[in-house]
Amino acid sequence: MSGTYDPGPQIAQVGGINLGTKNLESSLWFFRDVLGMEEVLRDGQTAYLRGYQELVHHSLVLTEQSDAVVNSYSLRTQRPEDVELFHQHLQRQEIDVVELPSGREAGRGEAIRFLLPGGDHPFELYYDIEKPLAIESLRSRLPSNSSRRRGLGVRRIDHFNIQTDPGRINHAERWVRENLGFKRREFAKFADSETIMASWMSVTPQMHDLAIVANSLEKSGQLHHVAFNLENFSDSLTAADVLRDLDVSYGTGPGKHGIGQAMYLYVHDPGSDHRVELYSGGYLILDPDWEAIEWKPVDFPEGLTWYGDPIDTVPGSRGRDTTNSAPLRPDSLAS
Numbered sequence: 001m002s003g004t005y006d007p008g009p010q011i012a013q014v015g016g017i018n019l020g021t022k023n024l025e026s027s028l029w030f031f032r033d034v035l036g037m038e039e040v041l042r043d044g045q046t047a048y049l050r051g052y053q054e055l056v057h058h059s060l061v062l063t064e065q066s067d068a069v070v071n072s073y074s075l076r077t078q079r080p081e082d083v084e085l086f087h088q089h090l091q092r093q094e095i096d097v098v099e100l101p102s103g104r105e106a107g108r109g110e111a112i113r114f115l116l117p118g119g120d121h122p123f124e125l126y127y128d129i130e131k132p133l134a135i136e137s138l139r140s141r142l143p144s145n146s147s148r149r150r151g152l153g154v155r156r157i158d159h160f161n162i163q164t165d166p167g168r169i170n171h172a173e174r175w176v177r178e179n180l181g182f183k184r185r186e187f188a189k190f191a192d193s194e195t196i197m198a199s200w201m202s203v204t205p206q207m208h209d210l211a212i213v214a215n216s217l218e219k220s221g222q223l224h225h226v227a228f229n230l231e232n233f234s235d236s237l238t239a240a241d242v243l244r245d246l247d248v249s250y251g252t253g254p255g256k257h258g259i260g261q262a263m264y265l266y267v268h269d270p271g272s273d274h275r276v277e278l279y280s281g282g283y284l285i286l287d288p289d290w291e292a293i294e295w296k297p298v299d300f301p302e303g304l305t306w307y308g309d310p311i312d313t314v315p316g317s318r319g320r321d322t323t324n325s326a327p328l329r330p331d332s333l334a335s
């Protein structure tokens, strides 16, 4: 080996999500006042928030608009130059890419936007993001916290769970592994089929940063949920108590997943109706030779729910429809 080691462009982490909401004040009440996230910036009808252990500018953008779609799923690259390298990689595949200038999301540098092949979810890749100090009255004495822990104690964004048409899911799942470097960690296929029912993948030692699940209504571009991380299981139980008293809708949980072994509580943001998972625990994967764990269909419900209420990602089970993604247009973040 000679010269400088260059692994090529890589995704470092899930960076953030931009949720459309029909009622910004109601969504802010939920994410800021109840979950305890810090409102870093308000810019007109757009608000930027972060958890108390996120030093970066934001991981959640709330945009008031007429349709409560997901405007973007953002992934942060490992190095500044990776954004352009991924851009070139996408162009070689003749995938349409929209270049977003610095500041398109406040605090964030240049980004690229494209629709996930096979999924139609609007993905954005970026590296540069500011790390502002919280206002003095919110600061923690712990330098690894961007603010004092407040509310239900959301530490950070954890993962996306997106859905796509079963006819396209294999393509979407393979594409993120082969082109963005996600590793398959656990998965399930439909009975007597090579079609993936669900796949949990990560670029970090977390069991998953991104899950892709077949949509039982055969729709692509769907969000099932976005997850935010709590420190431990007891925080999930406290959250359930508090949310019940506040009449915030949650139909599933608290319970524990067999897949990933984390505690879950699924709630709906009352402003946007997007499904949010409050997620704690789980195991880490440090082995370089990890072999993806396959869940057979007969065991799949237990994988989703080790204990607690059943989860509606199983085709035919209860639950609301999921929410759509915004299309690939330069102006698709506009309210």
Ligand SMILES: [Fe+2]
Pocket: 159, 161, 225, 227, 277, 279
């Ligand atoms: Fe999840």
